[in-house]
Amino acid sequence: MKTIDLVKALDLKVYSGKDFLNAEVSGGYVSDLLSDVMGNAKEGQVWITLQTHKNVMAVASLKDLPAIIVVKGYKPDEDTMKKSEEEQLPILGTDLDTFTICGRLFELLNKQ
Amino acid sequence: MQFKYKIAGGDFTNAGNASSAVKKILKQLNVDHTVSKHIVVALYEAEVNIVAHAYSGVIEVNIDKNQIHIILDDKGPGIADIDQAMEEGYSTASPQVREMGFGAGMGLANMKRNADKMLISSELGKGTKVELIHYLKPDEG
Numbered sequence: 001m002k003t004i005d006l007v008k009a010l011d012l013k014v015y016s017g018k019d020f021l022n023a024e025v026s027g028g029y030v031s032d033l034l035s036d037v038m039g040n041a042k043e044g045q046v047w048i049t050l051q052t053h054k055n056v057m058a059v060a061s062l063k064d065l066p067a068i069i070v071v072k073g074y075k076p077d078e079d080t081m082k083k084s085e086e087e088q089l090p091i092l093g094t095d096l097d098t099f100t101i102c103g104r105l106f107e108l109l110n111k112q
Numbered sequence: 113m114q115f116k117y118k119i120a121g122g123d124f125t126n127a128g129n130a131s132s133a134v135k136k137i138l139k140q141l142n143v144d145h146t147v148s149k150h151i152v153v154a155l156y157e158a159e160v161n162i163v164a165h166a167y168s169g170v171i172e173v174n175i176d177k178n179q180i181h182i183i184l185d186d187k188g189p190g191i192a193d194i195d196q197a198m199e200e201g202y203s204t205a206s207p208q209v210r211e212m213g214f215g216a217g218m219g220l221a222n223m224k225r226n227a228d229k230m231l232i233s234s235e236l237g238k239g240t241k242v243e244l245i246h247y248l249k250p251d252e253g
Contacts, residue, residue: 034160035218038153039225051213058128062135062152079125 001025003067003090009108016081017090023066028105030098034059048098052076057083071098113175119159121167130171131156147246154226154244155182157219162186164209182244191234
């Protein structure tokens with residue numbers, strides 16, 4: 001499944017990186033602790049978080065994650081979105097809380 | 113081959129830039145992807161530690177055929193008890209830094225897990241020196 005398929009199926013906002021929605025998504029990782037993501041997320045997993053500052057881009061890019069989903073209607077900072085375009089790594093968003101979006105994403109990915 | 117990066121303490125806007133630059137170099141050099149992933153995790157954590165705790169620092173990356181040897185030398189408060197700092201969950205990060213999702217006390221553990229060898233020496237009131245060594249598999253081509 002590609003990032004674009006997630007956007008459509010889960011009705012996600014695309015805050016930035018709309019031209020880079022073709023990466024393959026193999027799963028997801030949920031954490032608001034950056035070191036947890038650094039240590040445990042795996043390549044190909046979309047990252048679900050409430051963090052909106054620029055450092056999430058550094059972590060996502062270093063870990064080769066396909067996209068970030070920001071929860072609960074939080075909007076990424078301007079410089080975060082700018083970095084997202086530079087890194088060609090999209091930031092997506094949902095108004096849903098983490099539990100709900102994870103449940104839907106889990107279901108979607110396991111339907112395949 | 114040697115690369116050097118200067119790190120400014122407190123500059124979270126640019127935290128990770130050195131790690132990102134090194135990741136690109138490793139890719140260009142065709143370093144094994146798994147090895148490269150380990151290096152990037154360890155280096156990023158070490159870079160963020162300088163930003164979060166020190167006043168300034170220098171990262172020196174030495175690449176040769178057999179290993180990648182990274183030296184992170186900072187001017188900062190130093191670490192009072194390295195064994196305690198190594199404990200998972202222990203952190204002296206400020207509330208502001210924690211709010212960003214840093215300072216969970218996982219950084220040093222991540223570094224140790226991802227480096228083949230890690231050495232830390234520190235002097236209170238002066239700074240900390242961290243060495244990360246990753247061995248490269250000999251090229252069998």
